[in-house]
Amino acid sequence: MDQYQVVPWDHLVDTVSPGVVLEQYVPPELEELAYQVMKQYDMQVSSMVLVTSKPDKGGAIWKIETNKGTRSIKVLHRIPQRSLFSVGAQQYLVEQGARVPALIPTIEGQLYVEAGGKLWIVTDWIALQQASKIDLEGASALCKGLGEFHFHTKGYVPPHGSARSSRLYGWIKNYEKIIAKIGWFKHIAEAYRDTAGSDLLLQVVDDFDRQAREALDRFLTSSYAKMTAMGESYWGLAHQDYGWSNGQMGPGGIWVIDLDGVAYDLPFRDLRKLITSTMDDMGVWDLTWIRGMIEAYNQGNPMDREMFEILWIDMAFPNEFYKHVKEIVFDPVTFMNMELTPILQRVLTTESTKAQALQELWKDIDKYPAGDYIVQPVEMEWDLPLPPIGVVPSASSDASAFAFDGTASATLDGGETPTWNEQDSTSTLNLQSKEIANRAGSAHGDGKEAASEPSLAVTVEDPAGNPLPIEPPLFSALPAAEATSTPVRRRRVPKYAAKSRRSRKGKSSSLKRKSSRSYSNSRQKTKRPVRTKRRQTTAKRSLQQRRSAAKRKIRRTRRQIRTRKTA
Numbered sequence: 026m027d028q029y030q031v032v033p034w035d036h037l038v039d040t041v042s043p044g045v046v047l048e049q050y051v052p053p054e055l056e057e058l059a060y061q062v063m064k065q066y067d068m069q070v071s072s073m074v075l076v077t078s079k080p081d082k083g084g085a086i087w088k089i090e091t092n093k094g095t096r097s098i099k100v101l102h103r104i105p106q107r108s109l110f111s112v113g114a115q116q117y118l119v120e121q122g123a124r125v126p127a128l129i130p131t132i133e134g135q136l137y138v139e140a141g142g143k144l145w146i147v148t149d150w151i152a153l154q155q156a157s158k159i160d161l162e163g164a165s166a167l168c169k170g171l172g173e174f175h176f177h178t179k180g181y182v183p184p185h186g187s188a189r190s191s192r193l194y195g196w197i198k199n200y201e202k203i204i205a206k207i208g209w210f211k212h213i214a215e216a217y218r219d220t221a222g223s224d225l226l227l228q229v230v231d232d233f234d235r236q237a238r239e240a241l242d243r244f245l246t247s248s249y250a251k252m253t254a255m256g257e258s259y260w261g262l263a264h265q266d267y268g269w270s271n272g273q274m275g276p277g278g279i280w281v282i283d284l285d286g287v288a289y290d291l292p293f294r295d296l297r298k299l300i301t302s303t304m305d306d307m308g309v310w311d312l313t314w315i316r317g318m319i320e321a322y323n324q325g326n327p328m329d330r331e332m333f334e335i336l337w338i339d340m341a342f343p344n345e346f347y348k349h350v351k352e353i354v355f356d357p358v359t360f361m362n363m364e365l366t367p368i369l370q371r372v373l374t375t376e377s378t379k380a381q382a383l384q385e386l387w388k389d390i391d392k393y394p395a396g397d398y399i400v401q402p403v404e405m406e407w408d409l410p411l412p413p414i415g416v417v418p419s420a421s422s423d424a425s426a427f428a429f430d431g432t433a434s435a436t437l438d439g440g441e442t443p444t445w446n447e448q449d450s451t452s453t454l455n456l457q458s459k460e461i462a463n464r465a466g467s468a469h470g471d472g473k474e475a476a477s478e479p480s481l482a483v484t485v486e487d488p489a490g491n492p493l494p495i496e497p498p499l500f501s502a503l504p505a506a507e508a509t510s511t512p513v514r515r516r517r518v519p520k521y522a523a524k525s526r527r528s529r530k531g532k533s534s535s536l537k538r539k540s541s542r543s544y545s546n547s548r549q550k551t552k553r554p555v556r557t558k559r560r561q562t563t564a565k566r567s568l569q570q571r572r573s574a575a576k577r578k579i580r581r582t583r584r585q586i587r588t589r590k591t592a
Contacts, residue, residue, distance in 0.1 A: 076097070
């Protein structure tokens with residue numbers, strides 16, 4: 026099934042028969058692959074008719090007649106991971122009761138088939154007709170259906186393995202990109218001054234650049250940041266390509282089709298695109314139509330003051346100018362000579378009524394309530410409670426030593442199995458440094474030095490208030506001097522001590538003398554009184570004794586650590 030890989034076929038424009046429209050053509054290999062895909066469904070296909078295709082992207086949809094009724098089969102042109110995001114969204118909308126075509130599962134219960142490097146879906150065929158474009162009633166129905174669609178997408182979580190598609194956090198970047206490209210338009214017009222449309226473009230490009238920058242400045246002071254902080258699932262999905270062809274009248278109202286490009290976004294971006302494109306088609310910014318379309322959308326998906334503000338700013342941005350002129354970057358000479366002048370004349374005619382309409386529309390902001398965009402903290406419940414201090418699990422291979430159901434249990438060497446309940450138990454940590462230090466000092470024979478060493482002892486009380494042993498059961502078999510010893514403070518070993526250790530490993534005694542001289546020289550650099558030779562010898566002997574005592578203490582500590590590990 027995967028011998029043929031689905032790729033765009035717009036390069037075949039010169040090879041197809043004369044008179045064939047490329048949007049009504051698919052390669053024979055793709056059609057054969059469609060038949061193979063349909064064999065994985067519990068249906069018998071009697072006929073298949075191509076509805077439309079996307080030769081530049083590699084997508085197509087057919088209407089098929091089956092023994093289960095009329096259906097459609099579609100190959101999604103995006104990568105499988107991205108298409109899985111859309112398939113999951115369509116299934117979620119069906120479950121929420123939205124008017125979108127239901128996905129037909131395969132014989133194995135899957136909602137899609139992967140073949141040729143793409144995802145294929147089969148859906149019910151819904152008899153639809155386009156809403157009226159010549160009156161406000163048709164536009165209002167289209168906007169209400171859009172609002173209902175957006176309302177049902179809230180809470181969507183994509184399936185595992187899908188490529189997450191989101192434009193929610195990219196509004197500022199998108200505005201900045203358009204502003205930069207408007208600057209390109211000016212540079213191109215200056216570079217090709219001899220073309221027909223360059224003069225007219227240079228006359229108006231600065232005005233549109235100013236509009237874009239003013240809209241961006243206003244957007245930066247809006248509630249966009251706190252709105253997007255609510256998260257993607259809070260807002261749901263935007264269709265990204267909604268219009269008169271993808272929203273059509275059917276049973277019960279407007280049905281939304283062609284969900285390939287859905288993505289997380291502020292959903293009313295679809296409404297802005299619908300309004301501005303409708304005003305562009307009408308050639309005038311009609312305030313009655315704009316208000317009617319917004320109110321119809323509000324019935325399907327209630328708006329607040331902050332949503333209205335962002336919608337207004339997005340309409341004020343010169344989106345239509347950019348949409349019509351952006352083709353200039355691909356073939357500047359041909360575009361400016363053949364197409365640019367009539368396009369700019371039509372855009373300027375429409376734009377002449379835009380400012381006044383938006384000024385009146387802004388007064389409607391008080392009709393909408395303020396939104397509540399406060400991120401509520403989420404309480405986290407941890408499934409891994411802390412075990413009691415002093416309870417050590419056995420070294421057995423029993424994997425059930427700890428049960429992660431709110432209660433932890435451990436098996437001790439003594440055979441007892443204490444339990445720990447995080448909610449019912451209370452533990453108190455007390456510092457017993459003085460008592461433990463005295464005990465450690467008596468064990469080592471140096472009470473003063475041990476008393477200066479801080480240490481932590483833990484006193485644990487069970488729910489009944491009975492104190493538990495301070496020492497962990499693991500160390501109960503050790504001698505008293507070792508079990509109660511104070512934590513050993515790591516002492517900084519000077520360089521001369523390191524040299525002395527090396528000298529004991531078969532080195533000559535000259536190194537010892539050199540080390541002593543180095544130490545003596547370092548003592549002299551501190552500007553202390555110069556000792557006589559006898560005093561220096563005495564100091565040397567005393568230093569060696571202190572070194573030996575320190576080494577013995579380090580070795581003793583290491584033995585204690587090894588003993589504890591062995592135990």
